[in-house]
Amino acid sequence: MKAYFSQSEKPKVPMLDVTVYNPPLNKKVRLNFIIDTGFAGGILIPLDTYVSLNLHLFESTKKVGKLATGITIELRVSKAILDFDGIKIPCHAYTSLGVSKNLLGREVLEKIKLTCIPKQDKMLVEVDP
Amino acid sequence: MEVMGKLVAIKNIDRELYRRVKAIASLEERTIGSIINEALRLWLSLRMDKMYDHWLRIEEAYKENYKVLVEKYDDLCKKCKGKYLVICNGKILGIFNDCKEATLNAYNKCSRHAFVMKIGDSIKEEEIELGFPVSFP
Numbered sequence: 001m002k003a004y005f006s007q008s009e010k011p012k013v014p015m016l017d018v019t020v021y022n023p024p025l026n027k028k029v030r031l032n033f034i035i036d037t038g039f040a041g042g043i044l045i046p047l048d049t050y051v052s053l054n055l056h057l058f059e060s061t062k063k064v065g066k067l068a069t070g071i072t073i074e075l076r077v078s079k080a081i082l083d084f085d086g087i088k089i090p091c092h093a094y095t096s097l098g099v100s101k102n103l104l105g106r107e108v109l110e111k112i113k114l115t116c117i118p119k120q121d122k123m124l125v126e127v128d129p
Numbered sequence: 130m131e132v133m134g135k136l137v138a139i140k141n142i143d144r145e146l147y148r149r150v151k152a153i154a155s156l157e158e159r160t161i162g163s164i165i166n167e168a169l170r171l172w173l174s175l176r177m178d179k180m181y182d183h184w185l186r187i188e189e190a191y192k193e194n195y196k197v198l199v200e201k202y203d204d205l206c207k208k209c210k211g212k213y214l215v216i217c218n219g220k221i222l223g224i225f226n227d228c229k230e231a232t233l234n235a236y237n238k239c240s241r242h243a244f245v246m247k248i249g250d251s252i253k254e255e256e257i258e259l260g261f262p263v264s265f266p
Contacts, residue, residue, distance in 0.1 A: 023232035023245070038260020047180040056187045057217075057235045057243045061195065061252045065259040075257065076187070079232070079245065094257070097178045103260070 001084045003114065003123035006032075014116050014123060016104055019083040020045070020093070022053045028083070029053060031102045035114070038068065039105030042091030043080060046102070050095040055080060065096065082108060084127040190242035193219040198244055202252055210249040217243035224248070 002017040014035040020043065021028045029049060036044075041063075050056065055078035065075045073096050080093035091108050113126040154164055178184070194216045201221065205214060213231035215222040217239035225231040228247070235243040246252070 022236070023228065024236045026236070036260040038258065040258040044259070047178065047184060051180065051183055051187075054236065056241075057239050058232050058245045059191070059242065060244065060246055060250070061198070062191075062254055064254055064256045066256050067259050072256070073259070076191075079228075097175045097181060097184055105260070 001125065001127075003125040005118060005121050005123060012118065012121075014118075016125065018104070020049075020053065021081040021083060021088070022055060023058050023079045023081060023090075025081065027053045033102045033104035035109070035116075036103040036105055037109065039103050040107065041077075041094050041105045042107040043082070043105065044075075044094045044099060044101075044103040046099050047076075047095045047097060049102075050076065050078070050093065053080070053093075055093055055095075060092075063094070065094070084112070084125070087127045087129050089127070187242050190217075194242060194244050197221065198246075198252060202248075205248050212248050214246050214248050215239075215243060217241070 001019075004015055004017070005012040006015045016033045016035055017030065018033060019028050019030045029052065031045065031049070033043065056076070058079045060077045060079075063075045063077050065073045067073070075094045075096050078093045080091055082089045082091055089108065089111050091111075111127075113124075113128075115122075115124040117123070150164055151161060154161055175181075197216050197219055198214075205224070209224050213225045213228050215225065215231050215235050217235065218241075222238060222243070223231075223234055225234065228245070231245050235245050
C-alpha cells in the first residue's frame, strides 16, 4: 500500500496503490487508484480488470451511476476486497463500458484514516484492523 | 430509416424528447443534425470498447439470472433472510450461511455470470453518485 501525489497531471492527483482481491481471495491485482471524494461507491475499475478478477461471478443487481453533469450510466456491481498491507477491507466494485481509470470512493475512504497535505506533497494513510 | 441524399428520415423518435432537444439546441445555437451526430458518436464510442463482446456475454447471462432473482426474491426474503443466495445458469445454485461459502461455490460452479446476494438486501436499480473523472474513449 502506498499513498502519494501523482505529478503526471496538473494539478497533482492524490493516489492510493492497493491490492484488490476477488471475494474467494484466489485472484488479485495491484492497482493505482485516484482518490475521488465525488464517488460514493467503493472502487470503480475498467471492465477488463473486473473480468480478470472474475468479479462478474459475485454480482448484485446493477446500479445507475450519476455523473456531476446529471448524465447517467449503467454500472455492474460486485463484491471485492482491498488489501492494505495485510488488513482486508470488503467493498463494492463497480464497472461500466468505457471506464478507463481506477477510482477509489467514499465507501472505502470512510473506513480508513487519510491525511493529505498537497502543499508538502505529503500523504499519510492508516488502516485499523 | 430512409436515406435521401443528405437527408435521413428516422421513424419512432420520441416527440417529447425531440421537443426538448430542439429547445436546447436553439439556446445553444446548434443544429439538430450536429446533436444527433454527437449522440451517435457517443453511442458508438461506448461500443468501441475492446471489452464490448465480454459485456454482451455477461449481460445475456445477467438477464437470465435476474429473471429468476425477481421471481423468487420475495419468497426467499420471507424464508431465508440474512443468508446468502447464489444464482447462475438461470437457476438457484444454493442458499448458504456465509458469504465466503457462497462466493466459493459461485467461483467453482459458475462461469458466465452469477448473483451472490445477502437475502434481504435491496434488488432495486438504485442511483450512485459518480465523481469526475470518469473518462470515455
